[in-house]
Amino acid sequence: EIVLTQSPATLSLSPGERATLSCRASQSVNNQLAWYQQRPGQAPRLLIYDASTRATGIPTRFSGSGSGTDFTLTISSLEPEDFAVYYCQQRSHGPPITFGQGTRLETK
Amino acid sequence: EVQLVESGGGLVQPGRSLRLSCAASGFSFDDYAMHWVRQAPGKGLEWVSAINWNGAHTDYVDSVKGRFTISRDSANTSLYLQMNSLRAEDTALYFCAKDATKWGDYFYMDVWGKGTTVTVSS
Numbered sequence: 001e002i003v004l005t006q007s008p009a010t011l012s013l014s015p016g017e018r019a020t021l022s023c024r025a026s027q028s029v030n031n032q033l034a035w036y037q038q039r040p041g042q043a044p045r046l047l048i049y050d051a052s053t054r055a056t057g058i059p060t061r062f063s064g065s066g067s068g069t070d071f072t073l074t075i076s077s078l079e080p081e082d083f084a085v086y087y088c089q090q091r092s093h094g095p096p097i098t099f100g101q102g103t104r105l106e107t108k
Numbered sequence: 109e110v111q112l113v114e115s116g117g118g119l120v121q122p123g124r125s126l127r128l129s130c131a132a133s134g135f136s137f138d139d140y141a142m143h144w145v146r147q148a149p150g151k152g153l154e155w156v157s158a159i160n161w162n163g164a165h166t167d168y169v170d171s172v173k174g175r176f177t178i179s180r181d182s183a184n185t186s187l188y189l190q191m192n193s194l195r196a197e198d199t200a201l202y203f204c205a206k207d208a209t210k211w212g213d214y215f216y217m218d219v220w221g222k223g224t225t226v227t228v229s230s
Contacts, residue, residue, distance in 0.1 A: 034216040036153075043203055043220035044145075044153065055208075055218060087153055091215050095167035097143075097155040 002026050002093050004100035006086075012108040019075040021103045023088035028068045032092035035064055035073045038102075039084040047086075048073065075105075083107050110134035110219050112204045117224030120194055128224055130187040130204030137185040138162070141207035141214050144178060144189050146200035147223075156202070157189065158214045167214070171197075194228045201225050 003026040013019055023033065031051040036044040046055040048064035051071055061076040075082055088100040116128040128144070144156040157168045157178040166178050177190040187204055202224055205217035 032215075036217075038153075043222055044217070045220070046208065046216055046218045049208060049216045049218075089153075089155075089216065094214055095155075095158065096169045097158070097214060099153040099155065102152045 001096055002029060002090055002098055004088050004090055004098055006088060006100035006103045008103060009101075010104045010106060012106050013078055014108045015078050015080055017078050019073075019078055019082070019105060021073040021075075021086055021105070023066075023071040023073070023100050025069045025071075025090060027093070029090040029092035031067045032090060033064075033066070033071050034089045034091075035062075036087045036089065037082075037084050038087065039081075044087065078105075080107075110206070112206065112219060112221035114202065114204050114221045114224035117202065117226045119227045119229065121230050122195060122228055124194055125190070125192045126194060126226060128189040128191065128202055128204075128226070130189075130221060132185045132187065132204075132206070135206065135219075136210075137180075138182045139210045141209070141212065142178075142180060142187045143205040143207060143214065143217055144187075145203045145205055145217065145220075146198075146226075147203070148197075148200045151200075154200075158207070159187070160213060161207075161211050165213075191226070194226075196228050199226060199228050 035048040038044045143158045204221040206219040208218035209215040
């Protein structure tokens with residue numbers, strides 16, 4: 001089973017700042033990695049798939065990069081609605097499909 | 109509008125069974141794999157099970173193998189999760205999710221329901 005480790009666990013930033021979230025896989029997942037956003041009390045929302053492709057309707061301030069074992073989600077300029085929990089997910093060697101433990105993005 | 113609506117959750121004693129349902133609408137249900145993902149209170153996401161687009165292939169996380177069964181009904185455009193021998197650690201919010209890839213295997217989840225809560229307790 002591939003383990004995804006996200007860092008940091010919590011990121012404290014202010015609106016307008018740039019956010020950089022990391023996801024590291026225990027073995028290569030090629031580019032088969034996705035990022036999800038989960039706001040409190042809501043279902044997750046797909047942001048990025050295949051490491052760098054934005055899902056339908058996702059603002060351009062969200063971008064993904066990386067391949068192999070190291071991946072990054074970048075939010076170029078934080079909006080108030082971006083403060084949420086973010087998860088990475090791999091499907092390269094699934095099943096099982098696995099998620100990272102999440103990064104909480106909170107307001108500083 | 110693409111929509112997934114889960115139902116069937118509730119409070120159940122350890123060792124008992126529960127069947128979750130997910131009603132799908134707004135897309136060609138038969139063309140996509142479907143998933144169940146759960147989230148224990150205050151915890152992260154855990155993929156539970158998936159079924160491919162035609163129902164011929166199913167997969168499960170190890171912790172539920174032999175206890176849970178995923179199925180789908182094209183006539184009713186519905187997804188199901190039969191959960192037997194429930195344990196306290198199965199307590200979670202269970203989400204139904206649509207796979208993003210038409211006629212594909214299991215990839216990513218691009219549409220999610222709001223979830224249904226399962227509580228396993230005596």
